[in-house]
Amino acid sequence: MQSTQYSSFWFQEALESEPEIQPRQLETDTTTDVCIVGGGFTGLWTAIQLKMKQPSLDILVIEKDLCGSGASGRNGGCMLTWSTKYLSLKKLYGEAEAIRLVKASEAAVYDIAAFCHAHGIEAQIRLDGTLYTASNQAQLGAMAPVLAALDKQSINAWQSWTKEKVQSESGSEVHLEGHFSSAAGTVQPGLLVRGLKRVAEKMGVTIFEHTPMTAIHRQHTPVRIVTPGATIQAGKVVLALNAWTPSLFPELKHSVVLVSSDMLITEPAPERLSTLGLSDGKSVIDGRTFVHYYRTTPDGRLMLGKGGNYFSFGNKVSAVFDQPSRYQSILGAAFRRFFPALQSVPVATTWTGASDRSATGMPFFGRLADNPSVVYGLGYSGNGVVQSWIGGHILSSMVLEEDNDWTRSGLASGPRGSFPPEPIRWLGAMLVRNAIRRKESAEDGNKTPGWLDKQLSKLAQSAGKSDKG
Template identity: 90%
Template sequence: MQSTQYSSFWFQEALKSEPDFQPRKLETDTTADVCIVGGGFTGLWTAIQLKVKQPSLDILVIEKDLCGSGASGRNGGCMLTWSTKYLSLKKLYGEAEAIRLVKASEAAVYDIEAFCKTHGIEAQIRLDGTLYTASNKAQLGLMAPVLAALDKQSINAWKPWTTEKVKSESGSDLHLEGHFSSAAGTVQPGLLVRGLKRVAEQMGVSIFEHTPMTELHRQNTPIRITTPCANIEADKVVLALNAWTPSLFPELKHSVVLVSSDMLITEPAPDLLKNLGFRDGKSVIDGRTFVHYYRTTPDGRLMLGKGGNYFSFGNRMSAVFDQPSRYQTILDAAFRRFFPALQSVPLETTWTGASDRSATGMPFFGRLADNPAVVYGLGYSGNGVVQSWIGGQILSSLVLDEDNDWTRSGLASGPKGSFPPEPIRWLGAILVRNAIRRKESAEDENRTPNWLDKQLSRLAQSAGKADKS
């Protein structure tokens, strides 16, 4: 199976482990109890959870390309939790639910690892934690309010590290402060999503790739899904399209904004990385609004990414998201600042991923107003590797009409905010993005940012850090 058409290093590497794989395309009309549209983390976790709960269900997954070729196979592979978003969770859903969601997100890290071990998915999972840092003086103390709130509820997994320890274990002297949580890790996301596809099929889920949905006849009973070569009739439908959702469903087009997260990865240099202090698989995330995030791989590569670059006009899935990063200059500058000792290490490649960022920075799930048999989930806001496991729990519960903690959660009540229509949305996003860039550039140089840039930057900070995973 040739993989050169996919820009993501992770997905190309994953497909190399399937040399004899041939995708199966839907070519004959069929029926199903549940049709899941989208073969990424959300769709596959939902299919698996449905099979666990009701093994007799006839479940069909359709994917317009290959399973995992979207955001699931091209993110940074950082397994992070909702603990740093506790204050936002409390504001949105109340104290008790916020505590439950923090605990659930931390448990999900270990649940995913256990699932992979049980089912033989070799996804390079390394639960070595995560380190949140300050990479300039302006970022010092930013975590203090949320840590104090977590302490108050006795759910604080974060530990402060000395500056010396932060520098020695982060691989960079740029960091001035750091807090470490062991409830986190890293994963090769392409291998994980392809492993989920294999397990879902072994459980009896029918999966068809290169089978895009061309139309959803949501008023039909059963619901009819049209594809280029065949029709599907299903009692329930799950829309697990993430960044593709707003362009297909007008009622959700103002619920997210599509923004790129851009990544680079080096060729292997294990000895150099070890000399810098990289000895495990922890992720490192700095304290800016559109964060820098980086991690190593088991074969000694360094991956670095940065969010908040390309904003899509009208939430169109532009070709930009399927190409090498057009922001390599920005990535290269960050790489040089963080790792001056690695300047001789060649880059393997760069790539781009689309993040469906919600107004709150949290995902949302629900039912289409005109047909509750159609459920959806999106808005992971760059933090979906772990949270898509929870998404599978929520969507499977909605499909089965269960009355449980997930269906009663505020997460399952649709979007909690919206963005303005175009062109205001795009113009506002660019205005804020550029203000953030100027503000953080000044802070990196120990200069006082412009007052207006600081005020505009606060508009993006209200939903917390973005684009990390």
């Protein structure tokens, strides 16, 4: 077992379940049909989809660390859909495409589970649904507009639960209202991404880890990618770098803002969780802008997370994202509020993940203007476990230049909206974040937030909820 320690509990657990790891590094110049830069969910799903469509393709994946060591191996593991974003989807892409994307995202939950079953990936997938709640009076009724719109199109998978059922099923009396959808689940994301690596290699995909891209000469075809040990010439290139994309490609630096999602996980306490009613794998997400989310694990741990804490200046992927959470006091306060009966259960560890949040709250895919042979995808906005499966369909279709629903989708037309340059972006993010914190703190105490805090908080609504999966 290699000795590197990773801050993510999920990823470290996944590595410890593998036999001796001996990652291959690229040391010899090579050529390939398709080079995928980034070995997380997006890159691996794209490689797998390409191999399923055209088995004869020579596909090479390079990853600067180990596959899954980035956002893919450290998120909350919540398998959620786009159904709650239907109104945003309709505004961005039109009614017909919004309906299609909601249905596709719900189908993807089951497609991922079926893929794992078919290929022997033991990723602790539990299709027990998700529960969206109101955890204070101000959040009551927040889902009503989108549920009415889903009802109108006969695509509403959500059920309204009584307050008593919500509290019983969520394990917390803090929740005052809730809606449940069975089209959701949870997964151990580290096990999933490492499983995808093994499947991709069995399909014939060549993967090199500890092989960062140090330069890309994209003005020519084949594209030339430089790594510390060798050079790659590729007919097509897929940039699956997500949070790392803006720092390497200036044309995309204003398309996302990097923000942390911070998580804690307890030591196993299955009996205590069962006493509270937490006996299955559903996720629970409350109705604030920077959501609280939690779920249990098969061995009886409780994971709780909160998005929207650290905003990176200049979208730099700093050391903060590879360390235990610097917001442990915030996580601890949420844990005590939701679960006063679990205060004696020890916290095993905390960690931090980087989320690339787009201006619309939706991912986007496109081609580099100076070389359409280079395609990219990013901006999952904290909702990428399921959506990266769709990203693999979009990017593989773009690489093969197919004319289908994915290449014609508005998702494949590049970023829609941008953030201002620094330092305005960071200062604005801090202003809005702090206003949201004051507003939601007041609401938790059943107090009326200040007028200015309410107005500033509205600026964050277009990007949707924060990191969960």
